[in-house]
Amino acid sequence: MASRLDRSPVALWWWTVDRWFLAAFLSLMGLGIVLSFAASPAVAERIGLGSFHFATRQIIFTIPALVVMIAVSFLEVRQIRRMALVMLCVMLVMMVAVLFIGVEVKGARRWLSLAGVSIQPSEFLKPAFVVICAWLFAEHDRQPEIPGNLFAMILLGLVVALLVAQPDLGQTMLVLGTWGVMFFMAGMSWFWIIALGCTAVGGLFAAYTIFPHVAGRIDRFLTGEGDTFQVDMGRDAIINGGWFGVGPGEGVVKRIIPDSHADFIFSVAGEEFGIILCLAIMAIFAFIVLRGLRTALKEHDDFTRYAVAGLVVVFGFQSVINMGVNLQLMPAKGMTLPFISYGGSSLIAIAISMGMVLALTRKKPEKLRPTGFSAMQRHAVPAE
DSSP states (O other): OOOTTOOSHHHHHHHHSOHHHHHHHHHHHHHHHHHHHHHHHHHHHHTTOOTTHHHHHHHHHHHHHHHHHHHHHTSOHHHHHHHHHHHHHHHHHHHHHHHHHOEEETTEEEEEEETTEEEOHHHHHHHHHHHHHHHHHHHHHHOTTSOHHHHHHHHHHHHHHHHHHTTOHHHHHHHHHHHHHHHHHTTOOHHHHHHHHHHHHHHHHHHHHHOHHHHHHHHHHHHOOSOOHHHHHHHHHHHHHTTTOSOTTOOSGGGGOTTTTTTTHHHHHHHHHHHHHHHHHHHHHHHHHHHHHHHHHHOSSHHHHHHHHHHHHHHHHHHHHHHHHHTTSSOOOOOOOTTTSSOHHHHHHHHHHHHHHHHHTSOOGGGSOOOHHHHHHHHOOOOO
16 A cells, blocks of 8 residues: 555555546456356357357456556546547547448448457547547637637537448447537537437437438337347346346356347346346446546536546446346447446447546645645744
């Protein structure tokens, strides 16, 4: 344990970082590894891989994710903005590249294969987009003559256009919802509230009309007709587990869910460990979002307030969508459960995002009061 008198970077980090946030993130990472061992063997065996192929890779992904999260949390506020700007520029270029040379899966181009490594640029775009929009909103508040809000709208339009072109309407919803929350915090007028609300409704109607897969998912959710196998099995897995689950490795329904290790890992948690664990997972996500919003509202710096709120809101929205689909409360959508679902791009990107939260919510070193002998020295009257 570092002493409060130790002024080294690591010691300062330990005494300034929000350890409640850190504990929550580490808990989710640990649950991701445990649940990967429970959910992935059946999927791996079904496609001819070793039983613990995905579980091993989840551990391999978690190690750099943890390192990245801690490393980012050491950055200062100005360094977070610079990092976000570089990430945004790089990811926008990669998003354009995806449309031409991306890997096509089920009619959508969302992945780039670089040196044998698959990367989903939209996952890394989200935290960068949130931070830069927070900076634009804050600059407009600080200097109204700077058209920060207008630039944020232009950036939103560019990002949404690239996401729709893939198409990835799930990420589009996340980006729009998060941007709306940040814009609301920045003091949008009723004109913009009504205008953006109408635009959202119009966009949903257009998506339903233009994209057959979107219409199919909504129709299946509303009518229960068509191919609802995976969603039905996810719900049945949770029901089969009851309150306390059937026990680790004893799940039956999970064996026939195609994406049990990814989008439906929450259902596996319910079957093997019970609704009790599902409620605990929900509680951790709720704690992160509520603590993030509480911290943001207490923050005096506009940029930090908007950025922290945006980062935890997009984190919360993503978890709600995933768990809602598993509980058959929302139309099916391929959305990972942050820190828990299998996936390298998602895990690393979320680690960067939450590393930014840790960095932005750190206590300012100058606010730390010296204790003991050092405090006595500071307040001692010099001898004449």
